[in-house]
Structure formats: structure tokens, C-alpha cells
Amino acid sequence: MITQVVNKALPVITWNNPVDILYGTALSGVQLNATASVPGSFVYNPANGVVLSAGASQTLNVTFTPTDTTNYNTATASVHINVIKR
Numbered sequence: 561m562i563t564q565v566v567n568k569a570l571p572v573i574t575w576n577n578p579v580d581i582l583y584g585t586a587l588s589g590v591q592l593n594a595t596a597s598v599p600g601s602f603v604y605n606p607a608n609g610v611v612l613s614a615g616a617s618q619t620l621n622v623t624f625t626p627t628d629t630t631n632y633n634t635a636t637a638s639v640h641i642n643v644i645k646r
Contacts, residue, residue, distance in 0.1 A: 569633070571596045605620075615642075624637070
């Protein structure tokens with residue numbers, strides 16, 4: 561008898577660093593716009609509507625959960641954004 565183990569695939573997340581925003585601008589779908597190679601849902605940290613402090617190269621994170629959890633693993637990605645104070 562032969563046993564074959566097939567590992568789950570890792571979805572590919574595409575997410576570019578967003579353009580700089582001005583201090584006081586809430587995060588929205590303009591910045592939180594990751595896409596994945598398979599259907600599923602995204603959870604962003606910080607979340608939509610959060611106003612970041614001013615500062616350079618702040619990290620935005622996303623966790624992607626595929627709809628098909630039988631064949632795909634959860635995936636994560638990060639990008640950086642600059643928040644400019646006037």
C-alpha cells in the first residue's frame with residue numbers, strides 16, 4: 561500500500577505599498593486593497609477606518625482565509641505606508 565500526502569497550497573496575495581496619505585486620513589479600500597489568487601476573505605490590521613499616527617514606513621498587515629480551506633492554507637502579507645504630517 562502506498563500512502564501519498566498532498567499538502568495544502570498557499571494562496572498568492574498581491575498587495576503593493578499604498579501611496580503616502582496625509583495625517584488624519586482614515587484607512588480605506590484605497591490602501592487596504594489586497595487581492596488573492598483564490599476566493600476568500602481578508603482581515604486587515606489596522607482595520608478600515610483607523611487613523612494612523614504620522615510617521616514613515618508604517619506596517620499594514622492582512623490575513624487571508626481562503627473559502628476552500630480543504631485545499632488552501634491561510635496566508636498573510638504586509639506592506640508599508642507613509643503618513644505625512646502637514
